[in-house]
Amino acid sequence: MSTPAASLPELPAGGEPLRFRPLYGQVYESLLKRIAGGEWRAGEALPSEQALAAQLGVSQGTVRKALDALALDKMIDRRQGKGTFVAELTQEQALFRFFRLTRADGERAVPSSADETLKLRPARAVEQRALGLAPDEEVIEILRTRVLDGRPTMVERVVVPAAVFPGLERLAPLPNALYALYQREYRINIAAVDERLRADAARREDVRRLGVVLGAPLLQIERVARTVEGRVVEWRLSRCDTTHLSYAVTLS
Amino acid sequence: MSTPAASLPELPAGGEPLRFRPLYGQVYESLLKRIAGGEWRAGEALPSEQALAAQLGVSQGTVRKALDALALDKMIDRRQGKGTFVAELTQEQALFRFFRLTRADGERAVPSSADETLKLRPARAVEQRALGLAPDEEVIEILRTRVLDGRPTMVERVVVPAAVFPGLERLAPLPNALYALYQREYRINIAAVDERLRADAARREDVRRLGVVLGAPLLQIERVARTVEGRVVEWRLSRCDTTHLSYAVTLS
């Protein structure tokens, strides 16, 4: 667990001769834990750089470097003249930050949902592996059709551990942006998602939900979503009709 | 053109009341131009921070901030104790940095090429648009089958402006990693690629090259590759059999 944080130098590998660990890295970890622990809620301001420096007994420059790293990792928002705030997923950010389907003209399409069903059931083998669950643990399955530009475009199956999201099945109908809900209702912040894409032929369920012909090529996206601490809290399988939309990503 | 650089604050929008521009941003631009202009070749060392600071008449801290930003944008490599070097695409980096196909176990598959053909021909409309070419400009088309784990997996069509890569058609057979070749032979550095993915049914050419059945679902990847200055110098269309591999990406 505990992702080394993209913005920080790599941690020492296992069994090393005890490597150097910079001060600002410790400040980073300390602040990260306090944020994750809920000391400040999403949207709330942290103490000022000066205050944190005094509190932690380090210079302002060191605090600044830790805060810069936290901002790079999207844990906080810094606003000149105002302060430093715990990052908040607005409905809009939650929709677009992890949603890559775009129209041919490059505009992001806004999804809505239809035919949503929720189920509480035991985890399947693949879900156990992906979510790191013990045998017999229960999951909540959300099955829904996503509509873009008025067309049913995507069949989405979302699976989360019931223990992590207790009572989620009673919150239906669910909002469009699940990750904002995770944050608001369960204080769980999705920090990154790993996606695996492949092409697959439409099955009967796809035909029924999307109106495509049997065997039509669909883009299948398998996703696991992780918190800052590296805990996997969601597994998701989406099957998309890419006739009018495509999955856009920039690699650098 | 001139991407504002991911690591720098946003540039003033058009027609603004003349906004503040930090010193380190100017240093960044200055060094970027000197690197792009070939003052130091790929792999060569830049002057030390101290030397640059003296040369530019700013403090070492300001130079450092500019160099940090350049490193973030993968323009330079910094090595403690050694120096600062213009980023170099090794054959391996070039292959993996922009290549997302991975095996089920998460290991990156190493591609090789087969059935390569090169052609010099006028640009088609779609290529003119993507590459920003004038009518009647010529392009070089590379058509090849990519083999992964011993299986023909991908049909790849690479199209580049003939004016940008003069004589490329005489360099066949081309190496596996084209971007290392672009850098070595033409001093063109690919900084980022934009990819658009969709699912499509296998056509006759796919059947012949990949051995899939007609209509089988393929993952189609359309790519444009950009230099640091934002110039699009390559357009690429890949069609992949994702039976044994998938396209993996992390969003954060």
Place this chain on the structure above:
DNA sequence: GAGTGGTCTAGACCACGCA
């Protein structure tokens, strides 16, 4: 005007690579 983050400087010291 007070308070915040952002920039810039100058200098000390540390970790690392190499000869």
Place this chain on the structure above:
DNA sequence: GCGTGGTCTAGACCACTCT
């Protein structure tokens, strides 16, 4: 042991937001 980049500090001043 020297030169490099990396860390840490202390302080001055600037740009921005709000009252």
